[in-house]
Amino acid sequence: MSQSNAKHKGFLKQKPIALLFVTVVLLLLCFSSIAIGTREVTWQEIIGALQGQMNTMGEASVTMRIPRTVLAILAGCALGLSGAIMQSVTRNPLADPGILGVNVGAAFFVVIGLAWFGINQLQTYVWLAILGAGITAIFVYFISSLGYGKSTPLKFALAGAATSAALSSFIVAVVLPRNDIAGSANSWQIGGVGGATFDSLQLVLPFLIVGFLLSVFVARKLNTLALGDDIAAGLGENVAWIRALAWLSAVLLCGATTAICGPIGFVGLVVPHLCRLLVGVDNRWLLIFSALVGACLLLSADVLGRIISRPSELSVGVVTAFVGAPFFIWIVRRQRVKEL
């Protein structure tokens, strides 16, 4: 009778086994992220670098890969989680930081800061990106609730797409006449984890931690919201409050990620869908899995980007789009995307 033995259709019926499987995959990917790169390294160099040595070129490049791996994990977790939360809160299977314009909103604020206020400190980027993400999220929500009737999934997706398009062209308009900032703005906009250092990680870590904690807090409450606002209220939840907290969590997670990585698409959209097929619709499991699978996807995209275009690298934002799109089509064809 307990919840754990409820059957779910999916690849792996037992959630603990699925959890173990995903964790093992994540560990393997972590290892490959440290071992594989533009420069080929030996086992000794990997072990040496993990112990903190930096005597050879190999060890030095492995050391460089560590913060990048950590960032890819954090960013992947954050994006997968924020996608899952946004889809739950809006009951919209198309919700994701990219489609709802939140990523572009963050980018827009950063580019404005870069171009007009001469801001070049990472600390300020982070604040700007989160502010931009938040304002865009509210703006899109507001636009979609205009007009007759409530905010429907379709109106929401349309409002997000329109806002994204508008902000993207603003960004181009701001950057185009400014040769001095074009380089940094462009490289930021493509989205990557390559430039990570532990210093830059430290800046966004507090935001991510608050976002993660909030997501833990709202997970079970989102289960009631999934049954509609009336039932959620009947089950003793303050609907507006859960929605605000969940939204804040999602915006913090993806805003902070966008601040250091730039906009990375598809992770937030694809990962929750895949996880729903894996573990069903219980948000307590769904959020955990979305975080882990998000990390797996971003890590593998990053590693793949290093292999494909050796000796240079392909940014992770480019790879996720390439990997994500066919993958998404595959999911949709294999089984109808679950409605919320």
Added chain:
Amino acid sequence: MTLKHQLVVDHLAAGYGEKTILNDINIDIKPGQITSIIGANACGKSTLLRTMSRLLSPSSGHVLLDGRSIHNTPTRQLAQTLGLLPQSPIAPEGITVSDLVSRGRHPHHGFLSRWRKEDDEAIAKALETTKTTELLDREIDELSGGQRQRVWIAMALAQETGILLLDEPTTFLDVAHQIEVLDLLVDLNQTRGTTIVLVLHDLNLAARYSDQLIAIRQGQVCANGAPNEVVTEDMIHAVFGLQSQVITDPISGSPMVLPIGRHKRIKHT
């Protein structure tokens, strides 16, 4: 569960925005009984139920549960006494019956509390009462309309509240399933002593299954009492603007309304 809770509506006015829908409503819901709210379309009966279940705040007046205004009671505390099933609840695709019903236990859990034996027992009882135990592992989307409504009622039962409010629980069901759901509510009322308040469209079913009938007309209580006292040709005319003949239901002995239209009448010579 045997504890009887007192639900009282006191000088209540409510509406949406500027528009007032309910006006000076005073109702005493009799504990341990089945009360149906009836009335014409858009008379405010759903609004009344929504206000009584704190989904809507009153513009003046109170809804009192055991003497305390429900709109000032912490919502989780309220959810342990007052259960509610809206008209057409939505379920995420792919959710199983067991998952859905177990969500009814939500108000009995704090942030970090563990799943307890009482929870399993409450769910088992809810499934048994609604005869949905064998559907446990099925997905909601696979079920028939009647089964689905039984599962939703099971969720509301798992909440183990002394009062249950239902907004048109029989809409979209065929006549056999309507009877099935109403019989189930009587079972609940008799075995658990649950106080049940429902909005019903079908006058004759309301008269047959309720202990108390409340007729609403233009946002005000037009009649309130036992079906035998309330259902009269005059009341039907006042509430629905319809000519009718009231006879005794040969099955239940309750009043039964036969509507009189302009056509299809036996020609008397």
